[in-house]
Amino acid sequence: xxxxxxxxxxxxxxxxxxxxxxxxxxxxxxxxxxxxxxxxxxxxxxxxxxxxxxxxxxxxxxxxxxxxxxxxxxxxxxxxxxxxxxxxxxxxxxxxxxxxxxxxxxxxxxxxxxxxxxxxxxxxxxxxxxxxxxxxxxxxxxxxxxxxxxxxxxxxxxxxxxxxxxxxxxxxxxxxxxxxxxxxxxxxxxxxxxxxxxxxxxxxxxxxxxxxxxxxxxxxxxxxxxxxxxxxxxxxxxxxxxxxxxxxxxxxxxxxxxxxxxxxxxxxxxxxxxxxxxxxxxxxxxxxxxxxxxxxxxxxxxxxxxxxxxxxxxxxxxxxxxxxxxxxxxxxxxxxxxxxxxxxxxxxxxxxxxxxxxxxxxxxxxxxxxxxxxxxxxxxxxxxxxxxxxxxxxxxxxxxxxxxxxxxxxxxxxxxxxxxxxxxxxxxxxxxxxxxxxxxxxxxxxxxxxxxxxxxxxxxxxx
Amino acid sequence: xxxxxxxxxxxxxxxxxxxxxxxxxxxxxxxxxxxxxxxxxxxxxxxxxxxxxxxxxxxxxxxxxxxxxxxxxxxxxxxxxxxxxxxxxxxxxxxxxxxxxxxxxxxxxxxxxxxxxxxxxxxxxxxxxxxxxxxxxxxxxxxxxxxxxxxxxxxxxxxxxxxxxxxxxxxxxxxxxxxxxxxxxxxxxxxxxxxxxxxxxxxxxxxxxxxxxxx
Numbered sequence: 001x002x003x004x005x006x007x008x009x010x011x012x013x014x015x016x017x018x019x020x021x022x023x024x025x026x027x028x029x030x031x032x033x034x035x036x037x038x039x040x041x042x043x044x045x046x047x048x049x050x051x052x053x054x055x056x057x058x059x060x061x062x063x064x065x066x067x068x069x070x071x072x073x074x075x076x077x078x079x080x081x082x083x084x085x086x087x088x089x090x091x092x093x094x095x096x097x098x099x100x101x102x103x104x105x106x107x108x109x110x111x112x113x114x115x116x117x118x119x120x121x122x123x124x125x126x127x128x129x130x131x132x133x134x135x136x137x138x139x140x141x142x143x144x145x146x147x148x149x150x151x152x153x154x155x156x157x158x159x160x161x162x163x164x165x166x167x168x169x170x171x172x173x174x175x176x177x178x179x180x181x182x183x184x185x186x187x188x189x190x191x192x193x194x195x196x197x198x199x200x201x202x203x204x205x206x207x208x209x210x211x212x213x214x215x216x217x218x219x220x221x222x223x224x225x226x227x228x229x230x231x232x233x234x235x236x237x238x239x240x241x242x243x244x245x246x247x248x249x250x251x252x253x254x255x256x257x258x259x260x261x262x263x264x265x266x267x268x269x270x271x272x273x274x275x276x277x278x279x280x281x282x283x284x285x286x287x288x289x290x291x292x293x294x295x296x297x298x299x300x301x302x303x304x305x306x307x308x309x310x311x312x313x314x315x316x317x318x319x320x321x322x323x324x325x326x327x328x329x330x331x332x333x334x335x336x337x338x339x340x341x342x343x344x345x346x347x348x349x350x351x352x353x354x355x356x357x358x359x360x361x362x363x364x365x366x367x368x369x370x371x372x373x374x375x376x377x378x379x380x381x382x383x384x385x386x387x388x389x390x391x392x393x394x395x396x397x398x399x400x401x402x403x404x405x406x407x408x409x410x411x412x413x414x415x416x417x418x419x420x421x422x423x424x425x426x427x428x429x430x431x432x433x434x435x436x437x438x439x440x441x442x443x444x445x446x447x448x449x450x451x452x453x454x455x456x457x458x459x460x461x462x463x
Numbered sequence: 464x465x466x467x468x469x470x471x472x473x474x475x476x477x478x479x480x481x482x483x484x485x486x487x488x489x490x491x492x493x494x495x496x497x498x499x500x501x502x503x504x505x506x507x508x509x510x511x512x513x514x515x516x517x518x519x520x521x522x523x524x525x526x527x528x529x530x531x532x533x534x535x536x537x538x539x540x541x542x543x544x545x546x547x548x549x550x551x552x553x554x555x556x557x558x559x560x561x562x563x564x565x566x567x568x569x570x571x572x573x574x575x576x577x578x579x580x581x582x583x584x585x586x587x588x589x590x591x592x593x594x595x596x597x598x599x600x601x602x603x604x605x606x607x608x609x610x611x612x613x614x615x616x617x618x619x620x621x622x623x624x625x626x627x628x629x630x631x632x633x634x635x636x637x638x639x640x641x642x643x644x645x646x647x648x649x650x651x652x653x654x655x656x657x658x659x660x661x662x663x664x665x666x667x668x669x670x671x672x673x674x675x676x677x678x
Contacts, residue, residue, distance in 0.1 A: 043559070048554065061520075073492040073494075074558070075494050122487075122490075160490060161492070161507060164515075165516050273521065274523065316551075
């Protein structure tokens with residue numbers, strides 16, 4: 001599944017909101033000890049009760065129970081709102097041609113989010129996010145960037161817990177807009193992420209469809225967590241429409257689903273002493289129309305199967321996390337739908353991450369990303385028409401793959417500091433060993449994978 | 464198609480209303496409701512960290528099983544009144560206890576005091592032996608009194624003196640450090656003088672010994 005995302009333009013209050021968020025960030029950094037987002041206000045507890053070493057969004061065993069019981073532990077918040085902002089600086093080592101690397105090496109306010117979240121009743125709770133992207137799209141005529149707000153993750157839950165001294169069963173329902181956003185382990189596709197930047201190269205050109213439907217679909221799922229040992233979930237997704245359009249509001253559809261797509265998840269969990277471990281499986285089947293703007297035509301069938309595992313060691317002052325995720329995607333029918341050259345293709349995505357945090361303040365992590373798959377000139381084109389009308393084909397600088405292959409491999413080291421529990425300053429580096437099929441001259445125009453190496457520095461804060 | 468969607472929406476709304484109406488105080492996770500029974504609070508809230516029978520998986524959280532009722536009442540009141548202000552108490556317990564009434568606190572204390580104590584976890588012979596000596600005899604040269612005089616022959620606790628037998632050694636070490644270096648547990652002020660001259664090694668030995676015994 002080729003990644004594609006862009007948001008429709010809209011005029012807006014970019015400068016005012018940018019200023020407001022900047023002031024807010026400044027206030028946060030000054031008064032952080034008083035600042036806790038809405039779930040913490042609801043429970044009266046610190047952020048690190050639920051987030052491992054204060055490393056958002058990764059959850060502790062306690063945080064998992066909070067989420068699985070439907071965000072209902074605590075008091076209904078008086079004002080169920082939180083805000084989050086990311087200011088950042090992204091620099092790709094070789095930003096030539098500069099047109100492909102807008103805002104390279106520029107410090108800027110990138111995104112801001114508002115969360116409506118909290119307990120609604122003893123059994124119903126909500127986590128919902130609206131994000132303002134300050135650099136949503138560039139005006140083709142003026143080259144000016146325009147900001148845009150859009151629906152982000154949404155998870156409305158009903159949950160109940162039948163617990164006796166010898167037995168514990170949590171059951172729940174979730175209405176959400178992202179397959180695996182319901183998950184409580186950090187290796188689920190919706191959560192195994194770094195603080196994102198939209199500039200520079202920070203990943204592969206292709207990713208499994210299960211990770212590419214967020215904020216475009218509406219899904220209803222049911223789950224059970226038995227004795228903190230077995231977790232099972234089954235959800236059904238459709239492209240969000242009609243009454244559920246608010247779940248995709250402000251987002252362009254990049255993958256329009258035909259019919260209903262099932263997502264399932266099974267995980268084994270064990271906690272002992274300061275250790276806990278999870279090993280799981282998940283999968284999704286999806287039929288996707290070739291044109292995301294039209295629900296017609298033959299579809300490409302995707303079959304994603306994933307295996308993941310997470311280990312945590314949580315004992316003050318140390319937090320250690322090891323994460324593993326591997327997804328294999330088989331797709332077929334792309335040749336008939338007109339999106340691929342082959343009748344069937346495979347895509348394999350491996351993600352690894354190890355992190356250590358000391359006193360919930362000083363952290364380091366090392367991630368590894370590897371995306372491989374079958375070669376396909378339709379999915380991963382290497383040549384484009386030179387526009388002269390002669391039919392002459394030339395390489396696609398930067399984003400093309402002269403081998404028609406998605407093979408991308410990158411190491412991602414990170415250092416971060418959390419001066420207060422709701423602010424984080426971090427520095428990531430994306431070191432590419434291969435990109436779009438090769439280490440050297442991957443686009444046929446002379447660009448090497450290492451030219452895409454990208455430095456990303458950010459300030460993240462939430463209140 | 465629109466009709467189907469409207470039906471679906473109405474059905475979902477009806478489902479949500481129905482589910483909301485199913486709310487039961489026997490399974491409430493509210494921190495405000497004074498009519499929630501202590502046994503419900505113990506299961507729906509406390510068990511998340513302290514286990515369903517007061518024996519916690521993680522040594523970040525103390526075992527509560529078989530603690531003296533009076534000790535549990537004093538600690539819950541201390542968290543509620545913010546007189547106990549060690550970091551973990553602030554991070555986790557202030558919010559949870561904020562709206563507990565005296566009856567709920569008494570009920571929780573009774574529930575945990577009636578549970579069977581945690582089983583022992585053996586430690587290294589050297590540490591356990593050294594810890595046993597300090598527990599039973601103190602360290603005369605450093606004016607450290609014997610722990611046994613307040614916490615009992617089998618470290619089973621007594622009234623406001625907590626049970627220490629079978630407690631997580633990491634938790635015990637952390638609390639000894641809190642007593643020694645801070646005034647965050649004023650109801651245990653007597654421990655400040657007692658722990659004053661304990662070395663980190665002494666604390667480790669005592670903690671490992673206590674974790675290794677069960678009455």
